[in-house]
Amino acid sequence: AQSVTQLDSQVPVFEEAPVELRCNYSSSVSVYLFWYVQYPNQGLQLLLKYLSGSTLVKGINGFEAEFNKSQTSFHLRKPSVHISDTAEYFCAVSEHNAGNMLTFGGGTRLMVKP
Amino acid sequence: DAGITQSPRHKVTETGTPVTLRCHQTENHRYMYWYRQDPGHGLRLIHYSYGVKDTDKGEVSDGYSVSRSKTEDFLLTLESATSSQTSVYFCATLGTSGPTDTQYFGPGTRLTVL
Numbered sequence: 001a002q003s004v005t006q007l008d009s010q011v012p013v014f015e016e017a018p019v020e021l022r023c024n025y026s027s028s029v030s031v032y033l034f035w036y037v038q039y040p041n042q043g044l045q046l047l048l049k050y051l052s053g054s055t056l057v058k059g060i061n062g063f064e065a066e067f068n069k070s071q072t073s074f075h076l077r078k079p080s081v082h083i084s085d086t087a088e089y090f091c092a093v094s095e096h097n098a099g100n101m102l103t104f105g106g107g108t109r110l111m112v113k114p
Numbered sequence: 115d116a117g118i119t120q121s122p123r124h125k126v127t128e129t130g131t132p133v134t135l136r137c138h139q140t141e142n143h144r145y146m147y148w149y150r151q152d153p154g155h156g157l158r159l160i161h162y163s164y165g166v167k168d169t170d171k172g173e174v175s176d177g178y179s180v181s182r183s184k185t186e187d188f189l190l191t192l193e194s195a196t197s198s199q200t201s202v203y204f205c206a207t208l209g210t211s212g213p214t215d216t217q218y219f220g221p222g223t224r225l226t227v228l
Contacts (some may be wrong), residue, residue: 009154036219043118043204043219044157051214090156100145100208100215104156 002027002093004105012111015083021076021108023091033074034092034102035065044090050074061085086112117141118220120205126226133192135223137205145208146188147217148172148180150201157204163188195227 007022025031032051036044048059055067065076074091091105117140127133137146145164149157149172159172161180169180177199179191192199205220 004156006156041222043221044206045219046216049216092156100212100217101159101162102157102217104158106154106156 002031002095002103004091004093004103006089006091006105006108008108009106010109010111012113013081014113016080018079019077019081019085019110021089021091021110023074023076023105025072025074025091025093027072027093027095030096031093032096033065033067034094035059035063035074035076036090036092036104037061038088038090038107040087047076047089081110081112083112083114085110118205118207118218120203120220120223122223123221124224126228127195128228129196130194133195133225133227135190135203135205135225137188137190137220139186139188139205139207141207141209141218142185143207143209143218144185145210146182147206147208148178148188148190149204149206150174150199151204151222152201160190160203192225195225197227199225200227201225 003026005024013019034049035047038044048057050057050067058064088107088109090107092102119138121136147162148160158174163169163182181189203223206217208217
């Protein structure tokens, strides 16, 4: 069975600074990888996903993530954050041939300060 | 927004009472899911459905049952609510099981069991 670890439960950062949210996964088979964002009192929204091909994936709102198979990581980055990026971010994996069943990490709360 | 509504949005109930949460979708998606969200655990799958009257258990199914009599509705029932079931519950839908498809999430239901 797969598992997902988000290494930081909270990440405080100042506005316009760069940020990296870390995600590591464990699986015995090939996986698809996802990042979701949850704004306060809302449901989850897909930021980006890695299915195959280029290991650098660009998503919405200026976010990007890089798949590193050897380190089993899928870290999320943004070069310059805004106050509006304050939210909780979830990394998730789905094993190939698993019918799009998602396993989520525990979440990272990004707090952008003025 | 994939046309997913959840009702009620907030509910407070007492231990031992039955509770039913409803998820309604207008996208004619085949797959529907119920998750619970708890701090530090991310989202965990309770039950899912792969068609009308076709359901299966997820990771944390004990104490929950589901029903799907129509494509658009997926009900989650707590037969006898316990305090450990205090959580935020999210419904999600998926059109196909292919990797290029994406789960869409509803706004959530906050359930408090006293």
